[in-house]
Amino acid sequence: MPKDPHTEPGAGPRHVAIIMDGNGRWAQARGRPRLFGHHAGARRVREVVEACPRLGIKYLTIFAFSTENWKRTQVEVAGLMSLFRRYITKEAHALHAEGVRVRFIGDRVRLDRKLVEMMDQLEALTRGNDRVHLTIALNYGGRDEVARATKRLARDVAEGRLCPHDVDEETLPRYLDTHVLPDPDLVIRTSGEARISNFLLWQSAYSEYEFIDTLWPDFTAAELERLCLSFGARDRRFGAVKA
Known part of the structure; x- marks a missing residue:
């Protein structure tokens, strides 16, 4: 079997996933409301996406809103939903022109119908692109995600499309939201917090992690490049040892 070039020493990550944390603290440090930080963070996404081809990053997955974020104030949640709609409206054609394919993962049932329609339209618009694959969680x-995937798997077993004896660790990923994506090579969390916050639990089993102090609105393409170079220096053995 040929070696994956992204597991070789010195190779950069092909798939980078980012927990974009620190928008609220960034705004509060400037005496501004939390939503001011979220808007600044959304602008930062463009720079990072534009840097991906130069850095050899084919897949970029960003954590925009978690299932736990509904616990925030109604004002902040409503502001974030408005921001997502505005981001799609503003960035759709630029992303398409730059060859970016956009996908959304997560449970859409609770989202506003208009927002879901906009998400569907952006996915359809960019479906033929292949320069960068941007996935927005x-x-x-x-x-x-794992619970929803397990329900779909169980339904296939119950309806006779899948034999229980054939279920192994290669089966469940086919039911995940990310089934068309490779697992992330590198997961970055900004803002100094050292936890993964329920992000890509199955997919990141062998990912490398970087927890950095930089708040997301201050994150730059130069810092992303530094982290990619650091990734290339790591010895990734996936449980094996060198001969």
Whole structure:
């Protein structure tokens, strides 16, 4: 079997996933409301997406809104939903022109119908693009994803489309929201917090992690490049040892 070049020493990550944390603290440090930070963070996404081809990043997955974020104030949640609609409206044609394919993962049932329609339209618009694959996790939680996937798997077993004896660790990923994506090579969390917050629990089993102090609105393409270079210096053995 040929070696995956992204597991070789010195190779950069092909798939980077980012927990974009720190928008609220960034705004509060400037005496502004939390939503001001979220708007600044949304602008930062463009720079990161534009840097991906130069850094050899084919897949970028960003954590925009978690299943737990509904616990925030109604004002902040409503502001975030408005921001998502505005982001799609503003960025759709630019993303398409730059060859970015956009996908959304997460449970869409609780989202506003208009927002879901806009998400569907952006996915359809960019379906033929292949330069960068941008996946936006919206109303997403890793445990919720696994639970939804397990329900679909169980339904297939109950209806005779899948034999229980054939279920193994290669089966469940086919039912996950990310079934068309490779697992992330590198997961980055900004803002100094050292936890994964229910993000890509199954997919990140062998990902490398970087927990950095930078607040998301201050994150730059240069810092992403530094983290990619650091990734390339790591010895990724996936449980094996060198001969």
